[in-house]
Amino acid sequence: MAESRHSIFRQFAASDWNGFLKGVEKEGLRVDRNGFIAQTPHPEALGSALTHPSITTDYSEALLELITPVCSSTPEMLESLRNTHCFVQQNLGDEVFWPASMPCELDGDASIPIAEYGSSNTGRLKHVYRQGLAVRYGRMMQSIAGTHYNLSLPDSFWDIWQGALGDQQSMKDFKSEQYFWLIRNFRRRSWLLMLLFGASPALDASFVDGVRHDLSRFDERSWFGDYATSLRMGDLGYHNNAQSSLNICFNKLSTYTQTLDRAIHTNWPAYEALGTQRDGQFIQINTSVLQIENEYYSAVRPKRTVQSGEKPIHALESRGVEYIEVRCLDLDPFSPVGVNEAQIDFLDLFLLDCLLSESPRIDDAECSLLDDNYKDVVSKGRNHELALCRAGERTPIGEAATDILDRLEPLAGVLDGWNGGDVYRKALSAQRGVLSGDSQAPSARVVDAMRASGLGHKDWTMDMALKHQSTLRKEGMDAGVEAAFVAASKSSIDEQKRIEASDTLTFNDFLEQYLRS
Structure with missing residues (x-):
């Protein structure tokens, strides 16, 4: 097509544009007052981690995950996230909510309690999956926290966009093709997000106790990467040697689901040697390269809401891609809710340009x-002499980043013109400030704040955690909103009991049936 996709998009009328649909899944550890990972059960006041719609746990019993509903604006989403944080903070007692991606003080694997979800077959499956992660990779890397940002475009957009492109596919196939179009460009540019939003340049010494690494000593209890932006996304963070053989293809839906499915049904010798049970207890779901789809680590995923008992692959294959999940975002330790408005608005602009x-x-x-560009920025992104490979040539990181921001400027103007404001130009300007040095990248800001405070990673982060807790507890929430959270917690506990009472299969039979499906 001779006419560019950007040109076609600019021909939309303002009334054709209904904005983005968005949501956040934000993780964070519960920590005791000594800065050590909480050993207590998931607080009953927060409801059932199995069934609560907005408060659950990720890998560990201590690793909370707060989930917003699908929202139509950034302010709406951030208000939802803030309300959930307020409710959590009011029900943590003497514990605090850790605001950094890299964890608090740990004492090896045994100090990290694996999440419990009750006695139902569904709950036990979730627990066994996490046991599998423990025997495969250890628990330490599972204590890391991040933010997952979910974005989609409304059906009204896809109807107009498909017509504008003259596409004749089914809507399911068209949307899936377009989301993978976006994902391919995301993979080309995701290094920029690590430069702009990476916020985990340092860690507590307990995380790397006995581990070989190339970090520099910050103080007797802390290490940091001299130029690192995100230790969370580097070699010390999420990694999986077995997955390096997968070659997951992000070019189109069929190859993506096929390669994932193959991984779930391909034995891995090291996992096979472990077996699925030890002393009569299940320690992993299976001995394949992946137990389930969610075990695959990537910076972005195509997603589809699953129905009860449905596997993610089957949902994608039967109904296509519904939204994309950006998984590479560190927690912003300076924000009481882990993200900020300018960051979210920039992500919307960035992702839309990936589509166009x-x-x-x-x-x-x-x-x-x-992959090399991404790894370089994660480990050396604050080194101004770093050069990235682009179009067969090495380009200074500052120049490469500025080029992307420059290409976003016209699109920001179009969206602001339709919306009648300057939201996207302001978000873009904030990131230009990072590149120009007028403001600091979060990773540099963390290191400088630690130095200015004279505190190491644990104590500085604990100080931030207490400040955020004080802010949110004083702020509180509307009485009606709080009552709704209380009701949701009670309802979720009742729902878990109902699920447990309705089980008719033994767990062995349930698991066998699950694996056959």
Whole structure:
């Protein structure tokens, strides 16, 4: 098509644009007053981690996950997230909510309690999956926290966009094709998000006790990367040697689901040697490269809401991609809720441009280069002399980043013109300030704040945690909103009991049936 996708988009009328649909899943550890990971059960006041719609746990019993509903604006989403934080903070007692991605003080794997979800088959399956992660990778890396940002575009947009492109596919196939178009460009540019939003350049010494690493000593209890932006996304964070053999293809839905499905049904010798049970207790769901789809670590995922008992792969195959999940975001330790408005608005602009820009298929050679760029920025992004590989040439990181921001400027103007404000230009300007040095990247800000305070990673983060807790407890929430949270907690506990009472299969039979499906 001779006319660019950007040109086609600019021909939309203001009334054609209904904005973005968005939501956040934000993790964070519960920590005691000594800065050590909480050993207590999930607070009963927060409801059932199995069934509560907005408050659950991730890997650990101490690792909370707060989930917003699908929202139509950034202020609406942040208000929902803040209300959930307020409710959590009011029900933590003497514990605090850790605001950094890299964890508090730990004492090896045994100090990290695996999340419990009750006695139902569904709850036990979730627990066994996490036991599998423990025997495969250890629990330490599972104590890391992050923010997952979910974004989609409304049906009204897809109807107009498909017509504008002259596409004749089914809507399901068209949307899936377009989301993978976006994902390919996201993979080309995701290094920029690590530069702008990476916020985990330091960690507590207990996290790397006995582990070889190349970090620099900050103080007797802390290490940091001299130029790192995100230790969470580096070699000390999420990693999986077995998955390096997968070659998950992000070019289209069919190859993505096929390669994931193959991984779930391909035995891995090291996992096979472990077996699925030890002393009569299940220690992993299966011995495959992946137990389930969620075990695959990636910076972005195509997603579809699953129905009860449905696997994510089957949901994608039967109904197509519904939204994309950005998984590479560190917690912003300076924000009481872990994210900020300018960051979210910039992400919307960035992701829309990924959809509107040309997006050829990614071959193996380009895939390797993209991975290298990403790893370099994660480990060395604050080094101004770093050069990235772009179009076969090495380009200084500042120049490469500025080029992307420059290409976003016209799109920001279009969206602001339709919306009647300057939201996107302001979000873009905030990131230009990071590149120009007028403001600091979060990773640099963390290191400088630690130095200015004279505190190491644990004590500085604990100080921030207490400040956020004080802010949110004083702020409180509307009485009606609080009552709704209390009701949701009680309802979720009742729902868990109902699920437990309705089970008719033994767990062995349930698991066998699950694996067959």
